[in-house]
Amino acid sequence: MEFQTKREAIRARKKALGSFLAERKLSSPSSTTWRCCATTFSTRNAMLEHASRFHAKEIEILVDRGQKTTRFDSNEESDNDWPLSPTDETSPRIDEIKGALTKHVDAWKTQTSSNCDLVILFYKYADFEKPTRVATWQRRLCERLRLRGKIRVATEGINGTVGGSLTSVALFVDVILSHPSFLDMMVDDFKSSLLGETAFPAGLEVRVCEEIVPLEKPKDAVSYKNAGERLSPKEFHERVLEIQKDTLASDTTVLLDCRNYYESRIGKFDFARAPNIRKFSYFPEYFDRNEEFFKGKTVLMYCTGGIRCERASAYLKSKSLCRDVFQLSGGIHKYLEQYPDGFFRGKLYVFDERKTIRSNDDVISNCFYCGYPWDEYEHCTTVGCRQLVLSCERCRDSGKTHCCDVCKQGPLPKKEFCRCTSQRQRIPDEHS
Incomplete structure (x- = not known):
């Protein structure tokens, strides 16, 4: 100028x-x-x-x-x-x-x-x-x-x-x-x-990239334009409160976490069903394997900021099995801005070097080694492994910094998984 x-x-x-x-x-x-x-x-x-x-x-x-x-x-x-x-x-x-x-x-x-x-x-x-x-x-x-x-x-x-x-x-x-x-x-x-x-x-x-969040499904067949109805944090909170108070609502409504297992392990909504999946791209397969469980039910979905629910809810709707599909607008992040002491307990995992942010003091996870309440992730110290490990200060000070026995033996060969990853069930079954 x-x-x-x-x-x-x-x-x-x-x-x-x-x-x-x-x-x-x-x-x-x-x-x-x-x-x-x-x-x-x-x-x-x-x-x-x-x-x-x-x-x-x-x-x-x-x-x-x-x-x-x-x-x-x-x-x-x-x-x-x-x-x-x-x-x-x-x-x-x-x-x-x-x-x-x-x-x-x-x-x-x-x-x-x-x-x-x-x-x-x-x-x-x-x-x-x-x-x-x-x-x-x-x-x-x-x-x-x-x-x-x-x-x-x-x-x-x-x-x-x-x-x-x-x-x-x-x-x-x-x-x-x-x-x-x-x-x-x-x-x-x-x-x-x-x-x-x-x-x-x-x-x-x-x-x-091919996708802004990897679902690995054709974008035309599973389009964000057909996503589930958005609920404001207030509306979502009231629905969760209804599940808590009403037995019938809890039987006909599923509160579904769309994130990965390492995210939900340290923080999630009360009463939520959190699939034990390692990647978001596994979510469609998780739903397909558990269609009978979701059939005829109302699904309330949530994720970190809302982006994963856009296409995950569209995938559920494309199957025409659920009674209704709703998603939390703005995700956990926006919910906690309004309800820091609401139904979400523990930490919110974020995808940067902070790893987590929190709005309450609840610790819902434990140290892998001793069971002490702990929710601070560190990466496995074995070269070639990127698994997140919950190891409390006392255990880390004693050298317990690995995710499994294989990693304790030394560096992993290139592109090979450690035991806890290779033996993990890819898609869990929901029986109840």
Whole structure:
């Protein structure tokens, strides 16, 4: 942006820096310390120097008020403009987005976090004819805003988890919501929690995939367009309460966890049926094997953020066996924002280096070795094994860090499973 006078440019930069520092000032009104990038700064000059060195791009975005959109390079084909900047970075809309994103952050109990830094989960099922263009747009946008995370793009839509400063995240959300392909999304469709200090050590990864969440079923036959009816967290809570109180409802309604076993092991809804499956792509086979159990029943489905339920519910509906199929809108994440002490107990597994976030203090799982209540996952320490292990501090200190006896013997041959994986029943049977 070219300012008419040098004074205007200086004023704009001061305003941007002031906004940047204000959101990182610690909560006490009389505080003279700031928190950013897991570091506390005791003087304003030190914080300004840090901002200038490591957050120059964010400040540039705030200063560059006149820039509306940025097109791809002219040598790249494009059917649309893919904006890299908000329509107005200093508008009240950005403050509204910040407020909406931080409204429920206090619901999450976290031990380590960076002040005002957030992780957001989002997805959008849509028809992208050329997903590579969307991926390039997302990569450039995140790089410009200094966001880290993982994003999957496919012809069926987009699925992302990104994290960074509150300003960058709010600007990212504003750009997404301003694009014609996402006009039916709202700020509430972005699930937010505190970033922590090690959520995305690998930086940014944007990939073009066959599916935005792998179900391994034809997208035309099992389409998100035929998904089960969405229930708000309030409506879902009332349905679960009905199951708890009414014996007949509990006999005719199935509360179904669509996640993997290692997720439900450490946190799930009371009364939920959690399939002991290792991958979401096994879910259709799980349902097919247990058709008699589900026949004629009403199914209430849930997952982490809602994306898996979209196509899982569509698969159930395609079988025409269940009486009704419902899904929790926004998933466990949105439910816990409204009901942190509701029917979901334990931790919520997330797919970044934080591994879990929690809204209550319940521990529903145990140490693999001694049975002590424990819900903090670590990876098996055997080279070549990526199994998650629940081993309490006492057991880990004594060297019990493996998932099974095979892994205790040493590194696994390439592409071979350890015993606990190879002997796991792929699809469990539901008998009652």
